[in-house]
Amino acid sequence: MAIITNLFKKSPFGPIVEHAKKVHECLEMIKPLMEALIYENYELIHELQNKVSKLEYEADLIKHQIREDLPRRFFLPVDREELDGFLECQEKMADYAQDFAIILRIRQTKLHPHVQDKFFDLVDQMFQVSGSLLTAAVEIKNLAEASFGGAEARQVLSLIKGLGEEEWKADKLARSLSIDIYKLEGKIGTIDIIFYEKMLLKIGAIANEAENAGDFLRAMIVK
Amino acid sequence: MDVVIIIFTGLIGFYMAWTIGANDVANSMASAVGSQSLSIKKAIILAGICEFSGAVLVGSSVTETIRKGIVDPNMLAALPALREGEAAALLIIGMTAALLCAAFWLHFATWVGMPVSTTHAIVGAVAGFGVVAAGWNSVNWHKMGQIVASWFISPLVGGILAFSLFKFISTFILGREKPAEAAKTYAPPIVFFVVFVNTLATIYKGLNHIISGLTWLTGTTSIIISVVLGLICSVIAKIWISRHLRGKETLSIAKQLEEVEKIFVPLVIVSSCSVAFAHGANDVANAIGPFAAIVDIIKHGTVQMKVGVPLPILFMGGAGIVFGLATFGYKVMATVGTKITEITPSRGVAADIAASVTVLICSRLSLPVSTTHTLVGAIMGIGLARGHGGINKSVAKKIFASWLITVPAAAFLAIIFFVIGRYLFLDSIIDIVLAARR
Secondary structure (H helix, E strand, O other): HHHHHEEOOOOHHHHHHHHHHHHHHHHHOHHHHHHHHHOOOOOHHHHHHHHHHHHHHHHHHHHHHHHHHOOOOOOOOOHHHHHHHHHHHHHHHHHHHHHHHHHHOOOOOOHHHHHHHHHHHHHHHHHHHHHHHHHOOOOHHHHHOOOOOOHHHHHHHHHHHHHHHHHHHHHHHHHHHHHHHOEEOOOOOOHHHHHHHOOOOOOOOHHHHHHHHHHHHHHHHHH | OOHHHHHHHHHHHHHHHHHHHHOOOOHHHHHHHOOOOOOHHHHHHHHHHHHHHHHHHHHHHHHHHHHHHHOOHHHHOOOOOOOOOOOHHHHHHHHHHHHHHHHHHHHHHHHOOOOOOOOHHHHHHHHHHHHHHHOOHHHOOOHHHHHHHHHHHHHHHHHHHHHHHHHHHHHHHHHHOOOHHHHHHHHHHHHHHHHHHHHHHHOOOOOHHHOOOOOOOHHHHHHHHHHHHHHHHHHHHHHHHHHHHHOOOHHHHHHHHHHHHHHHHHHHHHHHHHHHHHHHHHHHHHHHHHHHHHHHHHHOOOOOOOOOOOOHHHHHHHHHHHHHHHHHHHHHHHHHHHHHOOOOHHHHHHHOOOOOHHHHHHHHHHOOOOHHHHHHHHHHHHHHOOOOOOOOHHHHHHHHHOOOOOOOOHHHHHHHHHHHHHHHHHHHHHHHHHHOOO
């Protein structure tokens, strides 16, 4: 048998792009969920929550496949730990999207009109972060083609550079939303406030993980 | 009776060549087939042509080394208490044993999936015979040391060369703002390099044994011819590349990279062919070297200091390799084509050039190295330059283990075959040798 066939192993970068896309599909369910919440369409929330769970499961499968195809004895063009970290962050993002759907699902919470706009702003800002990350992550296959250097790498690095600032904006929004939520004390039930806070934390966490994933991606490129 | 021996050993040599063709050749075309630049059918045809011409055109210089370099026939002749013609007879038996053992060992190793090299097997076998037939000192340990060192050095040199070449490609072409623009400038020099090295290896001292009287085609003249040919090819390449990439500079970087990879497709075909060529040049000697020695002894009845390898024998070796490729090698080629889909033409070119340059230089220095191991070293080098998605490190360990095992195993087997052969056939072969002297 030709030795050469044993030498080459499947490159993980194609599946990584697939994984990143799948994770983002999970995140894309957040906006419809919020809209369903405003219209108090709890049936739709139930449906969407099922959809997120399914997507999250599919993302998990891709991740497992990547891990399975990459035993430690393989020699990769990027640092192994950073690759694992990157996948871990992506996985957490999908997990949090699923958690968010479950928070909406387990209790028929009503969203008070005073916080609605800021909630949507926060979701949009989170998408700013995760969207930039996706744009960078889908380039990873081309990065591998350019051996993680040169113009292609510079392009991706500049994308990642913006992530920190976008995440900081998301943090700021979350803080101000938090203040607004506590202003509603006494006007709405305490449980409502707890649930608002839960939702807010998950969205903030997604933005945060997207930034972390960006950090890992940067470290992978720079090596 | 002498005809029987020639046919018998010829068959073993052919069997050995068959094994090489069946198992090894697919490796040399891996880059072209793996990157889908060449269909499996075309790869087999091209590999056959290149292996054959490599064997016939450049093959002879290594052939003498294996026979003469490792074991000194004079030491054998100088043994005390030898009958007339016994030294020559022992050499015939020894070479037959070495061939047989190397072929068996290769077959066995292939069967258990060990990446052994034909070259290493035959070197080990000849050394084993030398030790038993004429004592420890008959083996030229200095030469043996050089050969074994070259096994370590050749993958290393292949790796370093491939690393540098790929760094060159990735820095000056793939990593540029406009890869399509950069390829127009920096791909032609690569074409020049490929053509120059291959032409030089072919004609520098090379063609003389095919067409006699080409004394002018040596040294400086051959360098000039290679340079001119390289320049012509790179100019043609420049025109072709410019035409192909015209207007592609405005695409996105990812799209441009795709287009640039297409530029490397013809180049990876040529460079894979040059690996097959180098492989033929280097490895044919393993099969026919001992056989050529036997034929010569039977013809003259004496052990001569220097034996030229007759062209028909080189043809036979080349034909054996092609036959192995046609009967079994196509299966291996198909596996290579379907399993290695991760290699891209640009990587393939870098690995191929590095491997063929290293092997051709070693062949010229009369150092028999393993083509496949050198290629593996080259691919690893590209991996170090962050060029490959995933490389299995354990293959390197397996190769290293095969280095340690092959020489002693082949030597041991050769000794057994030799002792049995000497016990059974010594008298009748001495008769043949004496008959030849008359």
